[in-house]
Amino acid sequence: MLPWLPAHAVHFPPVESALRDPDGLLAAGGALTPAWLLAAYRHGIFPWFGDDQPILWWSPDPRMVLVPGEVRVRRSLAKRLRNAGFTVTADRAFEAVMAACAAPRDGQPGTWITDEMRTAYGQLHALGAAHSVEVWRDDALVGGLYGIALGPVFFGESMFSRVPDASKVALVQLARAMAAGDGRLIDCQMHTGHLASLGARDIARREFIDYLDQWLGEPAHGGREAAVSMPAPTWSFATIGTAG
Numbered sequence: 001m002l003p004w005l006p007a008h009a010v011h012f013p014p015v016e017s018a019l020r021d022p023d024g025l026l027a028a029g030g031a032l033t034p035a036w037l038l039a040a041y042r043h044g045i046f047p048w049f050g051d052d053q054p055i056l057w058w059s060p061d062p063r064m065v066l067v068p069g070e071v072r073v074r075r076s077l078a079k080r081l082r083n084a085g086f087t088v089t090a091d092r093a094f095e096a097v098m099a100a101c102a103a104p105r106d107g108q109p110g111t112w113i114t115d116e117m118r119t120a121y122g123q124l125h126a127l128g129a130a131h132s133v134e135v136w137r138d139d140a141l142v143g144g145l146y147g148i149a150l151g152p153v154f155f156g157e158s159m160f161s162r163v164p165d166a167s168k169v170a171l172v173q174l175a176r177a178m179a180a181g182d183g184r185l186i187d188c189q190m191h192t193g194h195l196a197s198l199g200a201r202d203i204a205r206r207e208f209i210d211y212l213d214q215w216l217g218e219p220a221h222g223g224r225e226a227a228v229s230m231p232a233p234t235w236s237f238a239t240i241g242t243a244g
Helices: 034-042 075-083 094-102 115-127 166-180 205-216
Strands: 025-029 056-058 063-066 087-090 130-137 140-150 153-161 185-189 201-203
Touching: 034 115, 034 140, 063 205, 075 166, 087 166, 094 115, 094 130, 094 140, 094 153, 115 130, 130 166, 140 166, 153 166, 153 205, 166 185, 185 205, 201 205
Parallel strands: 153 185
Antiparallel strands: 025 056, 063 185, 063 201, 087 130, 130 140, 140 153
């Protein structure tokens, strides 16, 4: 039976107890407060649910990750980075990036980025834990991504493109800034061909959790209460878009 988490106490079951089908479903309930969300990411857990569902918490196995220094830039993407007229910024339009990521997409009946999620991550942005990367062309927002930054880890949540490769440009510039500032890992959550083409790969959940234990300084195995804690990113978001 799927555990139901009461909202009054921040407490997750061990990630090893997550279901195999659907892969990684760990628990339901809890809340989308900063304390719940920050504890979740430090435990290798993230929320993902629809408008007609309770809050659902996930920790899939394997986990897709990208090592910043291993980002793969093929010739066509390198050309776009140089010549497509993009300007890349960070934290200039967080709400607009979330809104664009939440917009309906071809072949998808709805969005998991509900109004409740947008409010919750907006709170994390105000606290300095959630960040966005924006891609502009002629002053129009054409792509971007957002996620949570804790220490040397960026936990990616969603990305969007309105013109070809704009989301890839955002990810490459984030990876370059992280590589220059001792960033260790971009959490991509679940496998996609789009991310694999950029060098992301699957690792065992146990390996991912071990990295969190090592880098974030607090055990990430679940089954314990966790206080709100926000280790600052090791890299500067101000440098995004300046790397060649």
